Amino acid sequence: MDSNLTKNLVCPVCKGSLSWGAEASELLCPSCGLAFSVTKGIPDMIVHDARKMTEEELESLRLKQKAAESSAARG
Numbered sequence: 001m002d003s004n005l006t007k008n009l010v011c012p013v014c015k016g017s018l019s020w021g022a023e024a025s026e027l028l029c030p031s032c033g034l035a036f037s038v039t040k041g042i043p044d045m046i047v048h049d050a051r052k053m054t055e056e057e058l059e060s061l062r063l064k065q066k067a068a069e070s071s072a073a074r075g
C-alpha cells in the first residue's frame with residue numbers, strides 16, 4: 001500500500017512528492033522537512049498536525065531519495 005500512497009499524494013505545502021517512512025508509518029516531505037502521520041492507512045495531511053523532521057532524518061531521507069533517483073535513471 002505504501003507505493004500507491006506516495007504515488008497519489010503530494011505535500012500540501014510545496015506540492016512535491018512524498019516518501020514513505022516505514023519505521024514510523026509517516027509520509028515524509030524532504031523539501032519541507034515535514035512528516036505526516038498515517039493511521040490505519042489513512043494519511044493525515046493537515047500541515048498543523050505534521051511533525052517537524054530532525055536534521056538527521058532529513059539527511060538520511062535525501063540520501064535515500066537520491067539513491068532511488070539514480071537507480072531509476074539507470075533502469
Ligand SMILES: [Zn+2]
Nearest residue numbers: 011014029032
Ligand atoms: Zn513539502
